[in-house]
Amino acid sequence: xxxxxxxxxxxxxxxxxxxxxxxxxxxxxxxxxxxxxxxxxxxxxxxxxxxxxxxxxxxxxxxxxxxxxxxxxxxxxxxxxxxxxxxxxxxxxxxxxxxxxxxxxxxxxxxxxxxxxxxxxxxxxxxxxxxxxxxxxxxxxxxxxxxxxxxxxxxxxxxxxxxxxxxxxxxxxxxxxxxxxxxxxxxxxxxxxxxxxxxxxxxxxxxxxx
Numbered sequence: 773x774x775x776x777x778x779x780x781x782x783x784x785x786x787x788x789x790x791x792x793x794x795x796x797x798x799x800x801x802x803x804x805x806x807x808x809x810x811x812x813x814x815x816x817x818x819x820x821x822x823x824x825x826x827x828x829x830x831x832x833x834x835x836x837x838x839x840x841x842x843x844x845x846x847x848x849x850x851x852x853x854x855x856x857x858x859x860x861x862x863x864x865x866x867x868x869x870x871x872x873x874x875x876x877x878x879x880x881x882x883x884x885x886x887x888x889x890x891x892x893x894x895x896x897x898x899x900x901x902x903x904x905x906x907x908x909x910x911x912x913x914x915x916x917x918x919x920x921x922x923x924x925x926x927x928x929x930x931x932x933x934x935x936x937x938x939x940x941x942x943x944x945x946x947x948x949x950x951x952x953x954x955x956x957x958x959x960x961x962x963x964x965x966x967x968x969x970x971x972x973x974x975x976x977x978x979x980x981x982x
Contacts, residue, residue, distance in 0.1 A: 793906055796854030796861070804854045804862030808839045812894035814923070816916070817841075818883040818939040819875045822954070827935025828880060830913040832920065834901065836894030839863040841871060844907035844915040848874050852969050857906040866969050876955035884951045885942050893923055913938050 812835060819829040831843040841860045848871060854861045863871075876882045889897075900919045907915045913935045920929040920942075929941045943950065 794849075794855040794857065796856055800854040801856065801861050805838050806862050806864050806867075807837065808835045808863075808865075810835055811888045812836050812891045813886050814889050814894065814897055814920075814926075815887075816885045816920075816939065816942045817872070817875075818885075818935050820881050820883060820936065820939075822879050822881050825936070827913070827937075827939070829875070830916045830935045830938055832897070832901070832916050833863065833868070834894055834897045836891060836898050838898070839868075840898060840901060841868075842901040842904070842916070842919070843871075844904075844912040845909050846912065850969055856902070857904070859901050859904075864969070870969060872953050873955070876953045877957045878955065882953040883939060884953070885939065886949045886951075887942075887945050887947055889923075889925065893925065897923055 813833075815833040815835075817829075817831040817833065818827060820827055829846065831841060831846060833839065833841045838861070841863050842858055843860060844858045846858065849855060849860070850867065850870065852862070853867055860867075860871075872882050872884065897919065900922060904915060904919065911933070914931065914933045917929050917931045917938050920926045920938075921931050926945070928944065929938065932938055942948065
């Protein structure tokens, strides 16, 4: 069951992902900067149909000089996490947990694959994510695999529109750690709620505090 407690926007269908033009101001992005104390890591998230096992969505998270999620053509967002063209800033552990929980439900499972990389590769991935631009509907995995394929050590990842194909190729990389999250929440679960993602003290935003 979901264990998160701050109200969010209604859940949209994973199949209804589409390009966005969100562009958070510099002060919000800078204020949200989060540096995780773990090693430089690249993570592939794959959303799979719980019954069919077919791929529904792909995204990547990179932990380097900061931790970001590139969620191309995705529907996930949080009002306290600045976004620029499908790149989400301020990805604390609570925010990552919420990202996973948003996608995991009775109809979908989430596969997380982590691989430790060099700081240089992590920084290259962060740059490519931020330079990619907003992604059009149904192009999530194509954009993810295009970025991965450019990284040293990830050349074996085929540029493909198929989430499951990307997931299987990623699984062949040395040192990958894989985790699958399942959830028995209904697919039409109204409002998602999250705990531990607090308003940022950012001037000029609805989330700012006095």
